Amino acid sequence: MARPLPDPDPAFRWTAAAWGPVLTCAPLDAIARHVFTTRHLPLRTSPDAWRDVAAAVGVVPERIARVTQVHGAAVRAIRRGEAGGVDAARPEADALATNEPGLALAVQMADCAPILLADPRTGAVAAVHAGWRGVAARITWAAVEALQREFGVDPEDLVAAVGPAIGPCCYEVGEDLLDAFRAADTPARNLDRWFSWVRVDGGRGSLRLDVPRAVREQLIAAGLRPARVHVAGLCTRTHRDVFDSYRADGPAAGRMAAVIVTPAVVGRVSSQ
Numbered sequence: 001m002a003r004p005l006p007d008p009d010p011a012f013r014w015t016a017a018a019w020g021p022v023l024t025c026a027p028l029d030a031i032a033r034h035v036f037t038t039r040h041l042p043l044r045t046s047p048d049a050w051r052d053v054a055a056a057v058g059v060v061p062e063r064i065a066r067v068t069q070v071h072g073a074a075v076r077a078i079r080r081g082e083a084g085g086v087d088a089a090r091p092e093a094d095a096l097a098t099n100e101p102g103l104a105l106a107v108q109m110a111d112c113a114p115i116l117l118a119d120p121r122t123g124a125v126a127a128v129h130a131g132w133r134g135v136a137a138r139i140t141w142a143a144v145e146a147l148q149r150e151f152g153v154d155p156e157d158l159v160a161a162v163g164p165a166i167g168p169c170c171y172e173v174g175e176d177l178l179d180a181f182r183a184a185d186t187p188a189r190n191l192d193r194w195f196s197w198v199r200v201d202g203g204r205g206s207l208r209l210d211v212p213r214a215v216r217e218q219l220i221a222a223g224l225r226p227a228r229v230h231v232a233g234l235c236t237r238t239h240r241d242v243f244d245s246y247r248a249d250g251p252a253a254g255r256m257a258a259v260i261v262t263p264a265v266v267g268r269v270s271s272q
Contacts (some may be wrong), residue, residue, distance in 0.1 A: 011190050011230040012161075017056045021182070021242070025116070025161035026229050031059050032118040032125050034260040036163035036232070039244045043108065044104045045225035057104055064104045064259070067093040070128050073137035075146040078103065094134050095143040097126040099151045101264040106257050111210065111236050111242040113165035113215050114258030117143065117158050124151035125260045130215055132177055136184045140218040155223025163258050164217075164243050164245045167235035168196065171247070175207060191219065 005014050006020055012025050020040030028034060035056050042051045052060040067076050068090045076091055078098040096105040097117075105127035107114055112131035119125070128134075128143045149151040175253040178195055194214045199205040212231050219229050236243040 003241060005242060006234050009231060009233040012232050017052070021051075022056065023163060023232060027191070027228070027230060027233075028116060028118055028159050028161040030258075031120045031159055032116075032260050032263050034118075034258070036116075036161075037257045037259075038242050039254055039256065040238075040242075041256075043257060045254070053106070053257055053259055054104070057259050059102060059104045063102060064106050065096055065098070065131075066106050067091055067096060067110075069094050069108065071129075071131050071133040071140045073134060073139040075126075075139075075140045075142050078105075079147050079150065079212050092265075094130070094139055095128040095146070097124065097143060097146045097150060098262055099124040101262050104259050104261045105266045106259040108255040109163075109165070110246045110253045110255050111166040113153050113211050114128075114163040114256075115140065115143070115215060115219075116161045116163070116260045117147065117262060118257055118260065118263075119147065119151070119157050120159070121157050122151050122153055124153050124261050125262050127258055127260050128142070129258075132173070132209060132211060133180075133254050135211060135214045135218065136181050136186065138184075138218065140215055144222040144224070149264045153201060156224060156225055158224050158228065159228045160219050160224055161217050162212055162229070162231040164232050164234040164236050164239070164256075166213075166237050166245065166247055167212065167233075168208040170235055170237040171209050171211065172198075172206045173209045178207065182212060193217070200245070217234055 023036040074093040075095040076093040107129040115128035117126040236245040239246040246253045
């Protein structure tokens with residue numbers, strides 16, 4: 001008998017794809033079709049996996065734009081009419097943004113935080129891959145700024161969904177990461193919230209990093225309304241039977257995808 005799926009934040013819900021469970025965010029789903037896949041879809045080993053992803057979000061595989069992720073803060077903007085051949089190019093970046101109707105944007109992860117953004121006023125969307133290096137480099141800010149600059153988005157209109165990622169319960173890090181955030185001019189007040197020491201046997205213990213919290217706070221600082229930033233609250237390492245986790249499985253770990261499709265019809269901005 002299969003184990004029950006873990007309970008996400010109430011804004012999220014489990015749905016069924018052809019290969020197994022996927023996660024969606026209800027407030028985001030009201031604007032743009034999207035999915036967060038699970039380890040049930042073997043993206044690294046199945047030659048048909050991306051076709052399955054395309055089918056799940058209602059596009060053909062050629063309409064999925066991807067990048068070569070490098071754990072940085074570069075954003076690839078795809079303007080309306082420029083989508084041809086972008087998947088084949090696979091430029092180095094860790095976020096994509098577009099206003100091209102019917103184009104899907106995808107990022108991959110296995111512990112890093114996947115972020116999907118959508119604007120109900122302009123129809124522009126973004127997909128972001130945020131590991132600790134991306135958070136330190138403010139990839140979230142870069143994505144929001146790209147949506148503003150390229151497509152006239154007001155950050156207050158954006159709805160964000162932060163999918164499953166490794167949580168502070170399991171993300172033990174070294175003090176070199178804390179030094180890296182300091183070197184990136186991260187305010188001390190942020191470091192005090194994002195990093196914590198877990199005491200062991202009365203000692204100082206191990207240092208933990210809360211990437212989902214950091215991502216949420218960066219999105220709000222970039223101008224998003226707090227009520228429109230939704231975090232799944234599921235740790236990929238804790239639920240390794242459902243999600244791919246590099247911390248759990250090492251170099252052999254699979255990859256999951258976060259995918260969002262630019263809506264063909266632009267809706268109205270919610271008053272919430």
